[in-house]
Amino acid sequence: MKTRTAAVSSASLAALALLAVGVAPAASAAPAPASAAGGFQETIPLPDGFQPEGIAIDARGTAYFGSLADGDIYAADVRSGEGELIAEGPGSPSVGLAVDQRGRLFVAGGPAGDARVIDTRTGEVLASYQLSAGPTFINDVIVTRDAAWFTDSQQAQLYKLPLGPAGTLPAQDEVAALPFTGDFQLVPGFNANGIEVTPDGKGLLVIQSATATLFRVDPQSGVATAVDLGGVPLTNGDGLLVEGRTLYVVQNRLNLVGVVQLAADGFSGEYVDQLTNPAFDVPTTVASYGNGLYLPNARFGTPPTPDTEYSANRVER
Numbered sequence: 356m357k358t359r360t361a362a363v364s365s366a367s368l369a370a371l372a373l374l375a376v377g378v379a380p381a382a383s384a385a386p387a388p389a390s391a392a393g394g395f396q397e398t399i400p401l402p403d404g405f406q407p408e409g410i411a412i413d414a415r416g417t418a419y420f421g422s423l424a425d426g427d428i429y430a431a432d433v434r435s436g437e438g439e440l441i442a443e444g445p446g447s448p449s450v451g452l453a454v455d456q457r458g459r460l461f462v463a464g465g466p467a468g469d470a471r472v473i474d475t476r477t478g479e480v481l482a483s484y485q486l487s488a489g490p491t492f493i494n495d496v497i498v499t500r501d502a503a504w505f506t507d508s509q510q511a512q513l514y515k516l517p518l519g520p521a522g523t524l525p526a527q528d529e530v531a532a533l534p535f536t537g538d539f540q541l542v543p544g545f546n547a548n549g550i551e552v553t554p555d556g557k558g559l560l561v562i563q564s565a566t567a568t569l570f571r572v573d574p575q576s577g578v579a580t581a582v583d584l585g586g587v588p589l590t591n592g593d594g595l596l597v598e599g600r601t602l603y604v605v606q607n608r609l610n611l612v613g614v615v616q617l618a619a620d621g622f623s624g625e626y627v628d629q630l631t632n633p634a635f636d637v638p639t640t641v642a643s644y645g646n647g648l649y650l651p652n653a654r655f656g657t658p659p660t661p662d663t664e665y666s667a668n669r670v671e672r
Contacts, residue, residue, distance in 0.1 A: 421449025451495030539579035549595035553621030594640030
């Protein structure tokens with residue numbers, strides 16, 4: 356089974372701006388979970404004031420959520436809905452998340468320009484990396500067999516954390532930037548957002564939110580080619596998830612998940628379906644477990660307070 360993370364949309368800049376004018380609210384204990392279906396929770400409550408964005412789910416069915424308010428990491432069981440805070444944040448946002456088979460959570464650090472790796476069993480920060488010092492928003496992350504790749508919504512490049520034998524984490528000086536070439540052009544607004552791997556495992560998929568365009572990126576050269584979707588725009592595209600040859604695209608402000616059938620190499624695809632849930636309230640990212648997709652509600656249209664309620668919701672795929 357594949358686990359996943361995700362990303363933040365341009366709407367999150369407004370949410371982060373609200374944080375700048377006040378003290379980030381502390382996360383309180385989450386209320387009791389909502390009704391279950393087929394042994395899995397339809398709704399996973401998150402702590403009041405948490406301001407979730409990214410999600411990743413491990414093989415045990417533990418879902419991890421990052422807070423835009425202060426970077427805290429919250430973990431919840433997808434069956435019971437019960438959870439707890441497992442790691443305190445650095446005071447800056449935690450955005451996209453990805454968990455690997457070794458129980459390590461890779462966290463994109465948003466405007467701080469950094470990334471960190473957390474041991475999900477202990478909450479210990481195993482490593483921290485500075486990826487960019489300029490105008491930056493480290494948004495999303497995907498972990499492959501030999502690297503962790505991070506997007507930057509303010510720069511036309513990816514960042515690569517090479518993983519050594521047995522997944523050894525790199526030193527800071529081994530971190531490399533991969534500039535985009537080809538079709539990708541930096542434009543005003545939010546640029547590179549969600550990231551995934553092509554079905555054949557040979558390329559990367561990156562959504563550019565400002566242009567509603569999906570790109571297939573060569574991880575060696577950085578050449579970015581617009582994916583041929585027959586002219587269909589991925590409006591409000593945010594987090595991505597690939598399962599087999601199916602791509603799920605979170606279209607946050609539309610409160611839906613777009614479903615795309617991809618060619619194995621990722622150069623083309625067809626938009627074939629949409630999934631939604633009445634409980635969606637600007638979902639941002641997506642992860643899967645069993646037959647379900649789980650999406651946290653960022654609620655960007657709701658001014659955050661310490662008492663604002665947040666949740667993640669399940670939809671059948």
